Amino acid sequence: MAAKSGSASDRKAGKQKTATRRRAAGARAGKAKAAKTPARKRAPAKKSPVTSAGPRFHILVCIDESSESARALNYAVRIGSGTDADMTLLYVRPVDQGLRSGGLEISVARENLLEWGLELPGTKALNNARDTLVELGYLSPDWEQEYKHGDVQGDPLGDNLVSYHSDEGRHITLKLLVSPTVERGVLDQCEMETYDIVIVAMSDDAEGWGPGQIGRVAAETVAVEHHGTVLVARELEESHGHLVCVWDNEQSIMAARRDAEIASRCACPVFLYSVAADENELPQAEAAVANAEKAIREVGIRVSGKKIEIGDPVEKIIEEGRQYSVIVMSSTARTGLRRFFTSSTSFQVLQRARNSVMIAR
Amino acid sequence: MARWEDTRIARLALARSAALGISRLRRTRAPAIRGLAFFLWEKRWFLIALGIGAALLAMPAPESLSRDGWITMIMSIVAIVLFVTEPVPLPTVALMIIVGQVLLLGLDSTTVAKSLMNDSVLFIMGSLMLAVAVVKQNFDKRVAYVIVRATGTKTVNVCVGISVVSGLLASVIGEHTVAAMMLPVAVTLITLTSDDPRQVRRLAAVLLFSICYGCSIASIGTPSGGARNAIMIGYWKEFFFDPTNPETYKYLVDYVTWVKYCYPVFLVQLPFVTAILFLTFRPEYANISRAVVKLRSQIEAGGPMRANDWLAIVLFMMTLLGWVFFSDTVGLGTVAIMGAISFLAFGLVRWEDINSGVNWGVVLLYAAAISLGVEMQQTGAALWVATSFLDVMAPLGVEHGVPLWTAVSTLTAGVTNTMSNGAAVAVVGPITLKLADAAGESPLVIGFITAISSAFAYLTVIGTPACTIVYSSGYLKPTDFLKVGYRMVVVSTIILILAAYFYWPLLGL
Numbered sequence: 001m002a003a004k005s006g007s008a009s010d011r012k013a014g015k016q017k018t019a020t021r022r023r024a025a026g027a028r029a030g031k032a033k034a035a036k037t038p039a040r041k042r043a044p045a046k047k048s049p050v051t052s053a054g055p056r057f058h059i060l061v062c063i064d065e066s067s068e069s070a071r072a073l074n075y076a077v078r079i080g081s082g083t084d085a086d087m088t089l090l091y092v093r094p095v096d097q098g099l100r101s102g103g104l105e106i107s108v109a110r111e112n113l114l115e116w117g118l119e120l121p122g123t124k125a126l127n128n129a130r131d132t133l134v135e136l137g138y139l140s141p142d143w144e145q146e147y148k149h150g151d152v153q154g155d156p157l158g159d160n161l162v163s164y165h166s167d168e169g170r171h172i173t174l175k176l177l178v179s180p181t182v183e184r185g186v187l188d189q190c191e192m193e194t195y196d197i198v199i200v201a202m203s204d205d206a207e208g209w210g211p212g213q214i215g216r217v218a219a220e221t222v223a224v225e226h227h228g229t230v231l232v233a234r235e236l237e238e239s240h241g242h243l244v245c246v247w248d249n250e251q252s253i254m255a256a257r258r259d260a261e262i263a264s265r266c267a268c269p270v271f272l273y274s275v276a277a278d279e280n281e282l283p284q285a286e287a288a289v290a291n292a293e294k295a296i297r298e299v300g301i302r303v304s305g306k307k308i309e310i311g312d313p314v315e316k317i318i319e320e321g322r323q324y325s326v327i328v329m330s331s332t333a334r335t336g337l338r339r340f341f342t343s344s345t346s347f348q349v350l351q352r353a354r355n356s357v358m359i360a361r
Numbered sequence: 362m363a364r365w366e367d368t369r370i371a372r373l374a375l376a377r378s379a380a381l382g383i384s385r386l387r388r389t390r391a392p393a394i395r396g397l398a399f400f401l402w403e404k405r406w407f408l409i410a411l412g413i414g415a416a417l418l419a420m421p422a423p424e425s426l427s428r429d430g431w432i433t434m435i436m437s438i439v440a441i442v443l444f445v446t447e448p449v450p451l452p453t454v455a456l457m458i459i460v461g462q463v464l465l466l467g468l469d470s471t472t473v474a475k476s477l478m479n480d481s482v483l484f485i486m487g488s489l490m491l492a493v494a495v496v497k498q499n500f501d502k503r504v505a506y507v508i509v510r511a512t513g514t515k516t517v518n519v520c521v522g523i524s525v526v527s528g529l530l531a532s533v534i535g536e537h538t539v540a541a542m543m544l545p546v547a548v549t550l551i552t553l554t555s556d557d558p559r560q561v562r563r564l565a566a567v568l569l570f571s572i573c574y575g576c577s578i579a580s581i582g583t584p585s586g587g588a589r590n591a592i593m594i595g596y597w598k599e600f601f602f603d604p605t606n607p608e609t610y611k612y613l614v615d616y617v618t619w620v621k622y623c624y625p626v627f628l629v630q631l632p633f634v635t636a637i638l639f640l641t642f643r644p645e646y647a648n649i650s651r652a653v654v655k656l657r658s659q660i661e662a663g664g665p666m667r668a669n670d671w672l673a674i675v676l677f678m679m680t681l682l683g684w685v686f687f688s689d690t691v692g693l694g695t696v697a698i699m700g701a702i703s704f705l706a707f708g709l710v711r712w713e714d715i716n717s718g719v720n721w722g723v724v725l726l727y728a729a730a731i732s733l734g735v736e737m738q739q740t741g742a743a744l745w746v747a748t749s750f751l752d753v754m755a756p757l758g759v760e761h762g763v764p765l766w767t768a769v770s771t772l773t774a775g776v777t778n779t780m781s782n783g784a785a786v787a788v789v790g791p792i793t794l795k796l797a798d799a800a801g802e803s804p805l806v807i808g809f810i811t812a813i814s815s816a817f818a819y820l821t822v823i824g825t826p827a828c829t830i831v832y833s834s835g836y837l838k839p840t841d842f843l844k845v846g847y848r849m850v851v852v853s854t855i856i857l858i859l860a861a862y863f864y865w866p867l868l869g870l
Contacts, residue, residue, distance in 0.1 A: 065558060065835070103489045103588075103723030108496050109541035109830045115499070116545035118552065121835025211835060 056169075057085040057265070060195040062186050062222070064091065064203055064214045065125045072201035072233040073129055075325075077138045078266035079197065085265075086171040087138075088193070089129050091122040092185030093212045095178050122176040122212055123160075130162075130174055139164055139172050182214055183221040190226050197262055197358075198222065199231045223350055223359050229258060231358040232350060236325060241269035241304065242358075243324040245317050245349075248288040255330030255360035256292040260301045262360075269304035270296065273320060275313040282310065314348045321353055328358045406446035414439040418465075423745070429466055430742035436461045437733060437742070437788060444780040444788075452722035455729035462736060476735060477728040480692040481595040485588045485727050485783070486719075487697025491680065492538035493718035494704035498673045504530070505546040506660045514650035517639060520567050523547065524575030524634045531575065532582030532627060533681055537826035543572045548834050549659070553652035558836060564644040565836035566845075567635075574634045574819065574849060576827035581813045582627040584619045584693055585684050588727060589786035591693050593812040594619070595731065596790045600738055601804055611805065615689035621868060622809055626860045633852050641845040669709060676703045723781075730787035737791040747796035761800045766810050766861055769793050770854050773814035778824045782815040789815075805870055806861055817853050819846035 061076045063069035073089070080087050110120060119127065133139035143164040150159035163173040179185025190198060202219035223230040242263045246252045256272065263270050272292050274285035285308045293303050309316050321327035329346040350357045401408070414435050422431030436458060443454045462473045504526060512522035523543065531539040547568040555561045580586040584594055594614050601612040680700030688696055704710045737743040751760065759768045773793065777785035790811055797807035818824025822832045822839050824846075831837065 067559075103485065103720050104492045104496075104535075104537035104541060104826060104830075105718050105720050106830060106833050108493060108718040109544050109833060112496060112501065112541055113545050113548060113834075116501075116549060118545060118548050124835075211833060213838075 055084075057082075058193065058195045058197075059085060059087045060090060060186075060189065060193070060198045061087065061129075062090045062092070062198065062200045062214060063125055063129055064201065064212050065121065065128075066201065066203035066213070068203055068233055068236070069125070069129065069201040070132060071236045072199050073132055074136070075231075075233065075236050075238055075266070076199050077133065077136050078238060078268075079262060080138070081265065083166070083168040083170050086173075088173040088175060088189075088195075089126060090175050090177060090186065090189055091125050091212055092177045092179050092182045092189075093120075093122045094182060094185075095180055125212070126162075126174045126176060133172065140166060143167075143172075181218070182212060183218040183225075186218070186222045187225055190222075190228065195228060197229045197231060198226060199233055201233045220350060223357075224347065227361060229262070229358065229360045231326065231356060233356050234354065236356045238266070238268075238325060240323060240325040241271055242326045242328050243271050243273050243317075243321050244292065244328040245273050245275070245313075245321075246288045246292040246330075247274060248284045248291065252288065252330040253291050253295050255328070257295045257299060258360045259328040259358060260296040260303075261299060264301045268325065270301065271305040271307065271324065272296075272303055273307050273309075273317070275316045276308065276310050277313065278310060282308070313345050314352065317345070317349050318353050321349075321357075322355060324355070326356045326358050327353055328360055331359050331361050404448050406442065407448035410439045410442040410446070410448075413442065425748075426745045427741055430740040430745060432465050433733070433736050433740045434742040434746065436465065437737060440730075440733065441776075441780070441788060444784055450722070452725050455722070455725045458729040458733050462732070466736070466740075473732065476732040477725075479595055479731065480694040481588070481591040481731060482724060482728045483692065483694025484585075484591040484697050485694075486724050487694055487699075487701050488535050488585065488588070489719045489723070490701035490715050491677075491697060491704070492535050492541075493715045494701065494710040495534060495538050495673075495677065496541045496718075497710045497714055498670065500670070500673075501542040501545055502660045502663050503666070503670075504542065505549075505656065508546070509653050509657055509660075514648050514653045516564065516567070516644050516647055516649050517635065519550070519649060519653065520571040520638065521635050523568065524571040525631060527572050527575035528579035528582075528627065528631055530579075531577075531827070532579040532586050532624065533684075534585065534677070535587060535826075536573075536576035536580040537830060539576050540572055540827035540830040544569075544830060544834060546656075547572055547831075548836070549656055550649060550652045551836065553655045554646060554649050561645060562836075563642040564646050564649070565834075566642045566841055567638045567644050569831040569834060569837055570638050570642075570841075570845060571634065573825065573827035573831045574638070575631075577816050577819065577825045578630040578634065578853065579627050580825070580827075581816045582620065582624045583684070584614075584616050584688065585681075585697070587816070588783035589812055589815045590619065590623075592727070592731060592783060592786050593790055593808050594693070596734065596794060597804065597808055599735060600791070600794055613689065614805070616685050616693070622865060622870070623813060625864060626813060626857060629856050629860070630853055633856075634849075637845060637848045637852065641848065672707060673704070673709050676700065676707065676709070679703070723783075726781075727783050727787060730784045734787045734791045738795065743791035743795040744799065746792045747799050750792070750796060751799055761802055763858060763862060765796075765800055765802060766806070766858055767854070769796065769807055769810050770814040770817075770857060773811050774817040774850055774854070777815040777818040778820045781823070782818055782825055785818075786812060786815045803870060806865065809865070810857060810861060813857050814854070817850050819849040819853075821846075 057080065059076050059080050061069075061072055063073065076087060079085070113120060130139065134141065143166050146163045146165070148161040148163075150161075159178055160176040161173060162175075163171055165171055175189070177185045177189060179188060186198070186200065200219045200222050201214060203213050203215060219232045223232050242259055244256045244259050246256050260270050272289045274288045276282045276285040289306050289308055293306065296303055307320070309320075317327060317329075327349060329349055331344075331346050346359055350359065417435045417438070418432070422428050426434070440454055440458060443449065443457075444451065459473055459477070462468050462476075463470050508519070508522040508526055512518040523546070527539050527543050530542075547565075550568060551558075551561050551565045554564060558565065581590065584590045597612040597614055601609055603609045677700070680696060680703070683696035683699060684693060701715070705712060705715070734743075737746075754760070754765075754768060757764075759765055773785065773789050776789050790808070793807050793811045794804050796802075797804040816825065818828065820843055822828055822842060824842075828842065832839075832842075
């Protein structure tokens with residue numbers, strides 16, 4: 001990543017530095033890949049990237065070094081197909097605690113690593129993700145590249161951002177953020193930018209490692225606290241469609257429509273599902289499915305299937321959801337306080353499901 | 362670029378640099394009630410600790426403990442809760458201890474201020490400055506060259522080489538220094554073996570743990586190996602030395618005496634490190650010849666030693682000799698400070714590097730912890746805890762000898778795994794030393810056991826500085842420390858007790 005393009009002392013010297021340059025394929029600062037890249041091309045002089053007309057679709061993909069991140073990235077590429085989509089890849093590295101290392105700042109060790117020409121954990125994950133985008137043809141070598149750095153107190157690497165701009169107006173941003181915790185970093189990023197969907201690649205505890213690992217707590221915290229749509233990616237398989245769980249209230253219907261719009265971007269089939277606790281609630285469940293179908297049709301999207309069942313909603317949804325790529329739930333509790341004290345169906349499904357869950361808002 | 366405007370960067374920097382427990386951005390945008398809920402949740406342990414403190418303060422002191430002793434013990438309990446849970450920056454706890462001594466114990470603020478600075482604290486300051494100075498000399502490549510020349514390409518030999526060299530260095534210059542120097546060596550070997558971390562998970566574990574456990578077991582070898590050793594030497598002098606009583610002169614433990622008792626304990630542990638690591642992780646590659654050959658060629662490209670390198674070695678050796686020959690007269694701290702001065706005076710390190718590389722909050726933290734420890738002793742709180750501990754343990758046969766040593770070792774190891782080992786000795790040391798008094802044991806034996814056991818922080822990332830530094834490489838999981846750490850704790854405890862039982866008596870202890 002471009003974080004390596006300057007020395008540690010250079011990065012520390014300035015509050016923020018910006019460098020815009022045209023780069024060859026991959027544009028990787030890592031020397032290994034640089035050898036494979038074609039020769040540089042001079043781009044026509046431009047003052048700012050070209051942006052396409054109309055609202056753009058913004059995706060935030062939060063990654064670590066796990067294989068789940070690779071799957072989440074592939075899924076994000078499918079959702080982000082089309083020139084109207086921008087993507088941000090985010091790696092959050094918890095800020096180093098010099099107090100825990102006996103008084104010697106970890107930055108001393110990190111600077112030492114950088115002097116050896118070694119990549120730090122976050123840069124490695126982002127470089128790999130960027131290479132994947134190039135391999136998938138989602139990011140082109142000829143795009144304009146821009147690098148920004150923000151100092152973070154007590155950290156030699158600080159916040160780093162590399163953004164790529166296509167002539168068609170697509171932006172892809174790779175961001176290494178330093179934050180007290182992973183979840184706090186993701187939530188801060190969500191506050192600074194508006195995203196249509198936030199994809200959090202949740203690592204299996206047995207697989208994930210490193211300070212920037214997105215564990216269960218981090219993923220669930222983001223899903224609960226963020227005001228927008230969050231997809232917690234777990235064993236994400238692309239081709240099995242979205243199971244949209246609806247209930248007869250406005251938020252649920254809106255969430256269904258919201259998901260249908262997202263699913264249509266990757267041509268994923270949408271299935272509606274509602275669970276009534278008993279026979280008495282069956283009319284409500286039927287009404288929910290009918291209303292959701294109507295709302296989805298209004299935006300020109302076809303519903304691929306519908307199902308209504310009676311039973312425990314959480315158990316039924318988890319069981320049915322195993323056959324789908326994503327279980328889609330709406331969030332009913334509006335405030336963090338209520339979410340904290342209420343065990344909503346959405347939250348229980350989020351906690352207990354083994355596959356991916358989207359909280360649509 | 363439109364999506365990362367300067368104003369947003371400024372807001373991000375503001376939020377990030379402040380490093381508050383709650384995001385300023387979210388706090389300003391979210392409703393007040395939500396912000397308050399966040400704040401309360403994030404600070405819950407701070408509020409709980411204060412609540413516990415207030416409740417205990419409202420209770421009467423136990424009959425056998427003075428009111429001041431009771432207050433000091435409450436302060437210790439609150440400090441331990443805050444050390445472990447970290448709801449506020451740790452130096453805040455140090456500041457609270459200082460304020461508590463003035464407001465709750467009624468001590469004069471000048472008296473409290475004086476209690477914050479002694480030779481142990483000077484040593485901590487000096488050794489941290491020396492650590493930055495030594496790391497900045499880039500000796501790591503020379504050290505790596507020595508290792509790969511001597512060990513060949515077999516993984517097991519490389520690991521033995523790393524743990525031996527890390528240990529020998531860490532025994533004199535502090536484990537954080539060596540961990541910071543050796544980390545690039547291990548990470549280079551890992552990345553040269555495979556770019557994919559999944560392919561070298563277990564190899565990474567054995568190489569990185571060879572560094573941190575090599576450092577940890579060695580840090581007890583000499584007084585300069587770690588702050589906790591200097592703290593224990595300070596406690597012996599503070600609690601037991603009486604200039605008018607020649608019998609107490611044995612409590613002035615000098616550098617060489619410490620080495621005689623503790624260095625063999627480190628050397629005996631050394632072979633077990635590689636054995637336990639290989640038993641636990643079984644690396645994917647039995648031979649890493651490709652990585653070693655590449656590393657050798659990288660290092661050889663560095664060229665011969667320069668005059669500055671030789672000068673740095675001479676200065677460090679002089680500091681080491683100063684510790685050996687003059688620490689009993691001028692103090693460990695003074696020698697460490699002189700070493701730092703010499704590196705600065707000869708321009709081998711910039712003050713800016715030292716200033717940014719040392720976390721000065723740690724100095725404050727240790728100073729306050731030592732001050733509280735001394736207060737525990739003076740108010741009788743340490744003795745009360747010690748006798749209460751003995752009362753509880755006596756029915757189980759833990760009154761003296763090996764059972765008591767094992768209990769002290771287990772207690773210290775338990776505490777040190779939850780907080781910095783220096784802070785653990787500062788807090789636990791006064792109690793265990795008073796325990797020795799109450800149980801009729803030698804305070805020197807119990808003191809050595811406490812100091813050495815504080816290095817058994819193998820179970821957690823935050824246990825020792827070396828563990829924290831190797832974890833920052835991103836190749837280890839917190840559960841890895843548990844997986845291998847408990848075996849290390851068991852072996853180290855057994856070796857320590859055997860040394861206390863068979864070896865130390867030979868030296869007259």
